[in-house]
Amino acid sequence: MTGDRRDWPLYEVFLRGKRGLNHVHVGSLHAPDDAFALSHARDVYTRRNEGVSIWVVRADAITASSPDEKDPLFAPSGDKVYRHPTFYEIPADVPHM
Amino acid sequence: MTTTPMPPTEAALQASFDATIAHHDRIEPRDWMPEGYRKTLIRQIAQHAHSEIIGMQPEGNWISRAPSLRRKAILLAKVQDEAGHGLYLYSACETLGVSRAELVELLLAGKQKYSSIFNYPTLSYADVGTIGWLVDGAAICNQVPLCRTSYGPYGRAMIRICKEESFHQRQGYELLMTMMRGTDEQRAMVQESVDRFWWPSLMMFGPPDDASPNSEQSMAWGVKRNSNDELRQKFVDMTVPQAEALGVTLPDPDLRWNAERGHHDFGEPDWAELTAVIRGNGPCNAQRMAHRRAAHENGAWVREAATAFAARTAQEAQR
Ligand SMILES: [Fe+2]
Ligand SMILES: [Fe+2]
Numbered sequence: 403m404t405g406d407r408r409d410w411p412l413y414e415v416f417l418r419g420k421r422g423l424n425h426v427h428v429g430s431l432h433a434p435d436d437a438f439a440l441s442h443a444r445d446v447y448t449r450r451n452e453g454v455s456i457w458v459v460r461a462d463a464i465t466a467s468s469p470d471e472k473d474p475l476f477a478p479s480g481d482k483v484y485r486h487p488t489f490y491e492i493p494a495d496v497p498h499m
Numbered sequence: 500m501t502t503t504p505m506p507p508t509e510a511a512l513q514a515s516f517d518a519t520i521a522h523h524d525r526i527e528p529r530d531w532m533p534e535g536y537r538k539t540l541i542r543q544i545a546q547h548a549h550s551e552i553i554g555m556q557p558e559g560n561w562i563s564r565a566p567s568l569r570r571k572a573i574l575l576a577k578v579q580d581e582a583g584h585g586l587y588l589y590s591a592c593e594t595l596g597v598s599r600a601e602l603v604e605l606l607l608a609g610k611q612k613y614s615s616i617f618n619y620p621t622l623s624y625a626d627v628g629t630i631g632w633l634v635d636g637a638a639i640c641n642q643v644p645l646c647r648t649s650y651g652p653y654g655r656a657m658i659r660i661c662k663e664e665s666f667h668q669r670q671g672y673e674l675l676m677t678m679m680r681g682t683d684e685q686r687a688m689v690q691e692s693v694d695r696f697w698w699p700s701l702m703m704f705g706p707p708d709d710a711s712p713n714s715e716q717s718m719a720w721g722v723k724r725n726s727n728d729e730l731r732q733k734f735v736d737m738t739v740p741q742a743e744a745l746g747v748t749l750p751d752p753d754l755r756w757n758a759e760r761g762h763h764d765f766g767e768p769d770w771a772e773l774t775a776v777i778r779g780n781g782p783c784n785a786q787r788m789a790h791r792r793a794a795h796e797n798g799a800w801v802r803e804a805a806t807a808f809a810a811r812t813a814q815e816a817q818r
Binding site: 421423482484487492 | 519524525526527529569572573576580651654655665666668669670672676737740741744745
């Protein structure tokens with residue numbers, strides 16, 4: 403790694419707001435290595451008690467779906483209305499359904 | 500500049516674990532936890548995961564013989580969901596330091612169990628409805644309180660699962676309602692199916708509290724939030740009015756409302772039957788395990804092909 407900041411890799415930052423919740427993506431930052439990324443994430447994203455746990459992961463380690471693929475990926479579930487509980491008509495007087 | 504802090508003592512770690520539990524807070528994967536807690540969770544979550552996967556079989560049996568395309572699409576979607584539930588739970592279990600491959604091996608070697616209910620056969624299409632109504636209904640009763648279990652990844656998996664289970668229960672009940680509006684023969688099929696599944700559904704909550712030795716510790720750790728008997732009672736109270744609305748009789752002569760308790764009284768399930776099924780002597784235990792083993796072995800080439808393809812792609816990318 404060179405000393406030039408432009409070469410620092412991009413990291414994505416995930417925070418767990420409190421115990422029991424999922425880590426949620428909050429943003430990103432550049433850092434020279436994993437340890438710096440973690441401490442910068444602490445400084446940038448948790449100054450007001452926003453988290454009890456931080457994950458940082460190099461952005462180039464993430465494989466993401468591309469917007470162009472939106473249709474082939476997600477359209478197939480669009481017409482499967484029967485996957486939703488509201489598809490089934492059950493009289494309102496049947497309790498606990 | 501940097502000083503290495505003294506590692507906390509075991510007593511301090513235990514105290515902080517106990518405080519988290521006492522606050523009804525969640526334990527997360529990187530927290531210290533007592534070995535017994537970890538072991539209990541691995542056993543329970545793995546058993547739960549195996550149940551989702553083995554649970555695909557009784558209903559999967561009917562996919563190719565569904566009475567209409569509509570019912571086929573619904574059943575396929577439901578069984579597909581159960582595979583997903585198994586995956587959520589195996590992943591939650593892996594955060595405790597075991598691998599999914601190990602868990603699958605333990606299941607196939609008969610060293611870990613799955614829910615007794617899946618060792619009963621599905622004899623008619625009405626069973627698809629009954630399973631959705633009673634078996635998924637009982638599972639929901641069990642799983643809703645587990646959304647607040649003390650281990651974070653398990654609770655979060657349960658939240659996802661419970662959201663999906665609602666469709667399972669409703670499609671089952673709607674199927675039965677449709678059959679009850681049909682011919683006498685169809686109504687008789689529904690009643691016959693309910694007769695077979697009622698008692699095994701009650702057994703899904705496990706042995707009675709005084710015969711459930713691990714329950715107390717699980718409750719103290721917040722792994723379980725309600726006792727077996729509490730949940731069983733809740734299920735009976737929920738189900739009775741649903742059975743009335745459907746027009747079926749639940750096969751228990753002792754089932755009646757007890758105004759004093761504010762709950763239904765009901766008969767004693769045959770615990771000897773539950774013990775026998777858990778020990779491997781239910782009607783379908785051998786068949787379920789043989790099918791799972793065969794599916795695992797017959798799927799080996801898919802796993803091998805995927806690995807080979809990934810290796811080749813990586814090699815080509817290097818060139
Ligand atoms: Fe499920
Ligand atoms: Fe289900």
